Amino acid sequence: MIKIFKNLRQKLLQENKTVGYLKYAIGEIVLVVIGILIALQVNNWNTARKNNQSEVAYLKNLKNDLIKQKQDLKTYKIIERQYFANGEKIKNLYSETQGFEKLDSLFIWLNSMMTRITFRSSNTTFTELSSSGNLNLIHNDALKKNLVAYYQQLERFTSITEKNNTNLVDGTFDKNIFPLTIFGDQYLSNSVKLVINMDSLSQKKMDYSHFKPYISAQLKLPENQLKILNMVNLRIFISYAHVQFYDQIDRTTTALIDSINEEIKAISNHD
Template sequence: MIKFFRHIRQQLIQENKMGKYFKYAVGEIVLVVIGILIALQINNWNEGNKDKKQEQVYLKNLKDDLKGIIESYNTANIVEDIILNQSSDIIRHYDLNQGFYNMDSILPKINDLTVRWGVIASPTTLVEMINSGQTKLIRNTNLRKDLVAFNEQLQLWSTNTINNNTNLVDNMIVPEIMKLGTLSLKGYSDEMEAIFNNYSYSKFIHSTDTSLSTISLDQLNKPEQKLNIINLINYRHTIASLQKGVNNSIINRVNELLKSVETELNND
């Protein structure tokens, strides 16, 4: 093709048809420019098509990540519900018996109050996209902004949960309950052990020394200790209630994002 065009130019020069030569040269330049523009357009189309395919991959992975986060926080809520129910049962039992008596069914519920559930749920795909600058592939601007904002919120919520678990449960409540020795006597409730069995292979051991039970109940029923334990139980109930509220906020937010992601997937 190039030789063909060159031959035409040479022929026009030889025939001294300079006017036609210049017109032809301009036309040839226009054709070259048009060819370049078409090539660029094709390249842009190919790049855009590739970006769309990559966006679909990211959105599908985001969908899976978001579903995993909901599942993790639903499990956390099961634990919080156990603690809420146990603490309420302990207070009712205490009032009914006018003290910590007839405690065989209640001791495991007291022990359950030492449990706190830390959710390890990260939007792995979103973090990867943010770190690599690939969030720009999400064409829906509002969804892109919402996802980035959610990642920041989730980090804040997770940090607060860890701090609350450490400072309010581990450091304040667990030591006081451990002093009572109830954990070695009865262990955890069946509901709580079922949660443990789903996520670990922990085996719990208990002492058969019946005298320890008497010592534990004597400690529980000391006037100053009764006040302390009732306060701790009420406080543990409050912590669980607040944590469940946070968990539900996260679940609701993730459900909103999940709907937006699914909409984007269906649009393509």
Template sequence: MTENRVSKYLLYAFGEIVLVVIGILIALQVNNWNEERKERRVEKKYFHNLKNDLYTDMEKLEYMIGISQDKVEAAKRVKRKADRDSIGSLYDFSRDLMDLIFVDEFRPDQNTYEEMKSAGNFSSMKNDSLKLKLINLKKTYTEIASAQEHMRYDFNVFLEDFEHYVDWGRYYDLNRSDIPNLVLVYDSVNITKHAEDMKAEVRDLLRNKVFLNNIFLLEINYSYNLNTLKNTRQQITEIIDILDEELSRE
């Protein structure tokens, strides 16, 4: 009888141990599940913010693509006038030169990306494809910044040479212009009055090899920039598609 009670006791104790172990495993599993849910909530918050940043970058890209296209076309028109030794309209000439003179740069919004890296959330990202595409986009942004720095130097050389030939102040009436919004109003009376002198300035400019070489460089630089910006737009589109998939998942 004693041996029978001991066996029952051992069986009962073993059952208790099994139940305790199962309880601990369940508790650990629930805890892991809760932690994964927390991490997923944090990750989705980052994904949402990343998507907003990329949409902002996309708007900037579209704007810069338009500027680059305008510059490439303006450079081609100036080169054609030089080849034909034809000035054409002073108004058309000034519009082309304004397209070439106006400068802006693409500055991406990388706040969420940098925050993810500094907080250690980027390395723990589970979607390896998304991670790789974000790394490649960061490299592209660095390349764009480097190219823009190079173009900034070429532009300054172009502007310095251009200012030696053309009296830009005779083209516009600054009192009637909206300077903050870059809306310049022509001084048509002044242009008509000094038309021959101004055409002589343009004629000398279009025969200047340094100026024409600068126009050639601007066309090359912005053609390259245009291609890079379009490729970047495609990169961003692919990343946004992945983010949409991630945000749709529970």
């Protein structure tokens, strides 16, 4: 084809047909431009197709992270509600006798409330998108905005739970309540043993019975009773607040999963 155009151009020049040559030259330029435009269009189409494939892959990974987040939220809520329930049991135990007479039960419930769980965000894919600059692969601006807001919310709550654990459990609850209880494997609830896998932990069985008269005497002091009740009420309040936030996150997570499913469907239909 190129040889044909070359021969035609030479023939026109030899025959001194200037007008015809100009027409030919213009036509040749037009053909080149059209070829370039077609090549660019094909390249843009291939790029768009690859971007769509990457977008769908990221959306699916985001969806998997969100599904895991919902599973984690379920576990977090179970544990926080257990703290709440054990706190109510301690309060009921006190109300029955205006004191703490059933030490074995008290120790189990107090020990469980001295444990803690810190909220963690399942944000692997979002972190990758943000750090790599690929967040713009998500073309749905509303979805992208909601994802950014969602993970900012999770980051804030992670900070809140860490502070609550540090200030309430580590700094205050354990410091004040630990001296008024016996912390041992026989006084750990089944849920706590399951979390820390007690079967793999070898502990020498200890006889703590000779400490019980001392602790019983300490628990008869109004100042210590008030200390326990105040700490339990605070622990209940914090756990209740955490559960409320977990419920809110759970609803938002479900809505995001639905939005991602709709976006993946829309991209697939467009292709």
